[in-house]
Amino acid sequence: MRRFAETEDLSAVVRDALGAGCRIAGVDRLRGGSKKGVYRVRLDGGGKASVIVYRWAEDENFWPGAAVPDPANPFSSASGLEHFLTAQRTLDGLGVRVPRVLLADDSRLRFAADVAVVEDIEGGTLEALLETDPGRAAATLDDLARTLDLMARHQAPHYGKVGLLEKGGVSRGSSCEQLVLDRALRHLEEAAGRDTRIKAARSRLAERLQELAALVTPRNEYGLIHGELGPDHVLVNRDGRAVLIDIEDLMYFDVEWEHVFLSLRFHERYETLARTGLDPQRLGLYALAMRLSLVAGPLCLLDGDFPDREAMRGIAEHNLREALALLP
Template identity: 65%
Template sequence: MSGFATNEDLSDVLREALGPGYRITGVDRLRGGSKKGVYRLGLDGGAASSVVVYRWTSGENFWPATDEDDPADPFSPASGPSLFLSARRALDRLGVRVPRLLWTDTGNGAGDGGHGDGGSRDAGGPGGAIGVAVVEDVPGDTLEAALTTDPRRAAPALADLARSLDLMWRERGPHHDRVELLERGGTSLGESCERLVLDRALRDLAEAAGRDARIAAARDRLADHLRRLVARVAPRAEYSLVHGELGPDHVLIDADGRAVLIDIEGLMYFDAEWEHVFLRLRFPEHYDVLRRPGLDPARLDLYELAMRLSLVAGPLRLLDGDFPDREAMLGIAEHNLGRALALLP
């Protein structure tokens, strides 16, 4: 994979973001990111001992491009500085904790606050157009790690995450839209969340069936069951703010014990049931803290099967490229394949 940041690249970013007084003492490219590069920089010469750099460029994105990617599709790949900036503005306005922004450059001269607006940077190079953000480094573990190694530290963060989810639940919109698209005055595709989910699930099913004989053998039964499930869903005309991929690995814990949301580019107005299906998958032993009343059981049933199929097709698609943690992706696909088949009547 070409296009990873060099020390020279990061030194240039640091100079633009924080001025000439800082020196990089160490660089760590953090694991887990598949759509952007995430780098922790150790620093000397100023008040901050470290910062985190987000870097959006094709050379840092492991996902293969497709002809179906459409910014008006809420399920199109959520990657890019404009999505990040719109999401952090929305969450910050609600009082949901996100990493503090220090500096950003969208790659076309457009910036967002922090300690300074991003200026114009060179958008060329082997990785294509480059967008960059420098944010605070939230020290300590993810919530995922703390739930295992330090439950006493994890408990208040989990409660704060529930508070954040409640703030997002109460933030309503009249249409299902990515926050960034809404800021630009656009409107998302699709007549409803449930139809969007069905269409995506059928595409995921077709893709997974082409890659695994077990899914192929059950393809017609799975498609029929998806259509039965969507027929049970009653219409809805109001939507909540959802993260879209809120696992415990996408929550940091700050020094005050607060939950800090990261990987927020997919923030959108959508059915809260979509978020809660993912929360049930990723917080199996702790979901009771995050549970809320009033969710629609019919939507939960549809979205669980759709999400299982997505978590088969997506990891297998990612492995078409050179994503490094291949065993983990294969494990995710295999686990969710079994769960999807188990949902058949």
């Protein structure tokens, strides 16, 4: 039985962040997180209506049988306070809008989890704004495009997690494209073990991945990417600026990987975010690899007790059909 945080669990850390005079009016666990708990803590008085608390605890992680994170693997899970703080500092230093950190605590004195208290961006998600106020959302999309361009132009001679490279570490693999190919082949096997349609097309999908990878030429500069930047991972502040969240996987990598994901999530609105000069060979390989990832990942998540099961099934089904459609 999972135990999530309640008011009494979060009271002390919120008071440490805001002062002893703040009073908690209520706590809401927000939906969608699969690796950490995200809580909106409503306040009574003290100048703030609410704050957000991130809680990295075993009970908050819905990935069954998750492997021990490998910092040298760019695709390994980067969930945790240290990754969050490194990403937040890096992006903030570039002028990218991210939630401000009010308190970070890895002491484990209050409960057996790292926690962070951050500002609550009250404008909601870009995903919601695109539905309710497309005109206002257009300005935020323009700001997001500027943000993405800024990140892409901030380059490094090596790929990998930001924290790893800051410490002088070296990522696994010989290239981004080889890492993506190897990962896609693993995802193909995982998906084939869970769905008969993928199993029937396994050989053709593997051959197609190899064909696409063979067309990619070497590269030695890599841009800064979020890694999973859908409209649900962009908040909108009062000024209409794009605020990036779920930033722990920040890394230097081929920006084509970011743009394939953006195109899948933003659909016709991706035109605003599109960037010139992207490598079409990388885009081709990464498009198929991304689809297979979005089949295997949700199906794996459904092996456990992730609560929003219909949404995960829908993601897997949609991307399964799209992956098969990419076969020649």
